[in-house]
Amino acid sequence: MKRIIAAGLAGVLLSAACRAKPAPTGMTNMPGMSGAADSAATAGERQPVHLSAAQAQAIGVTYTVALRGPLTRSVRTVGQVVPAEPGLADITPKIDGFVDRLFVDATGVPVRRGQPLLALYSPMLVSAQEELLTALHLAQAIDSTTPEAWRNAQDLVAAARRRLAYWDISDEQIARIERTGEVTKTLILTAPFDGVVLEKMVVAGQGVMPGMKLYRLANLRTVWIEGEVFEQDLGLIRVGAPARVELTAYPGRSFAGRVSFVWPTVDEQSRAGRVRVALPNPAGLIRPGMYATMLFDAVLGRELVSVPAEALVMTGERNLVFVVAGDGTLQPREVTIGARAGDRIEIRHGLEPGERVVATANFLVDAESRLSSGAGMSGMPGMSVEQPGKERQAP
Secondary structure, three states, X not given: OHHHHHHHHHHHHHHHHHHOOOOOOOOOOOOOOOHHHHHHHOOOOOOOXXXXXXXXXXXXXXXXXXXXXXXXXXXXXXXXXXXXHHHEEEEOOOOOEEEEEEOOOOOOOEEOOOOEEEXXXXXXXXXXXXXXXXXXXXXXXXXXXXXXXXXXXXXXXXXXXXXXXXXXXXXXHHHHHHHHOOOOOEEEEEOOOOEEEEEEOOOOOOEEOOOOOOEEEEOOOEEEEEEEEEHHHHOOOOOOOEEEEEEOOOOOOEEEEEEEEEOOOOOOOOOEEEEEEEEEXXXXXXXXXXEEEEEEEEEEEEEEEEEEHHHOEEOOOOEEEEEEOOOOOEEEEEEEEEEEEOOEEEEEEOOOOOOEEEEEOHHHHHHHHHHHOOHHHOOOOOOOOOOOOOOOOOO
């Protein structure tokens, strides 16, 4: 209640102070139109306001200066940590068989490149190895003096080697079979890179078929943060732009990454588009499933004129500022605004760098400017303003 009374008193004080000042007379000689009315027409029927320093202080008016310089806008959203897709791999067999032994038997276990994951027994594998050894013995028994028979034997050896290679039998394993003449009962499946086991879908003794997913591995040296940015901010996000990521698990610490992808579509319901940030994770501190806060600092421009957003008077039809003129009056001026950056807003047209404008209590100044515009009509035919305490004389 005290605030309402104070605001009302301030408005009365401002109105009384401003009405006590004479209106500008620069264009009062025009027939039927005062100079104040012409000035008001240029800023939505508003007139200049006259305030002394004491009056401005009494109602809380302060001033600011239009600045030219860079404007940076921060976009903040939430996201979730997911494994980087290029670092994912599914371990699948290419032959029928049975799981003879599990070397990695739990989800979440870290693995190294080349580390054995499981041993797979396959009758098909045993048969293929025996065919290789038979082809080798035949090739050694045929005399090279019979070129066609010798060439056919060599072709059989090469075909047996290729068959094993197609099943992911390494060259070293094939060479060992040929050197020792011993058939390997099982096929060892190994990890293709350093990482962790995200999923394990196999148990010892299980029968498997070609293409069945046994493990899913992830290399987490780089992770992705995926989140949604509102439609009005999507234009500020660029692929390759820097981003900062904050995690609840590490308060007071931020991680630096870069925007790696911006989805080409926008969700029709939420009016937001997805954004992906690639984040280095050499120490493995950032784990899939974590929630993260994503921050993007977008540079709107390097040489932009701006004022504090509270200096603007937005009428719904136009945007105004009150500029301090050379004689101390507050002149209403229409401006064209641009993007907003924090508590500042870009002024594209209507204001020059260095000009002083009203920064606070401008709603009071605007109210008086609109009320004063009525006085400017006193020169129009049929309109007059009666002074208090004076009686109107009969013609």
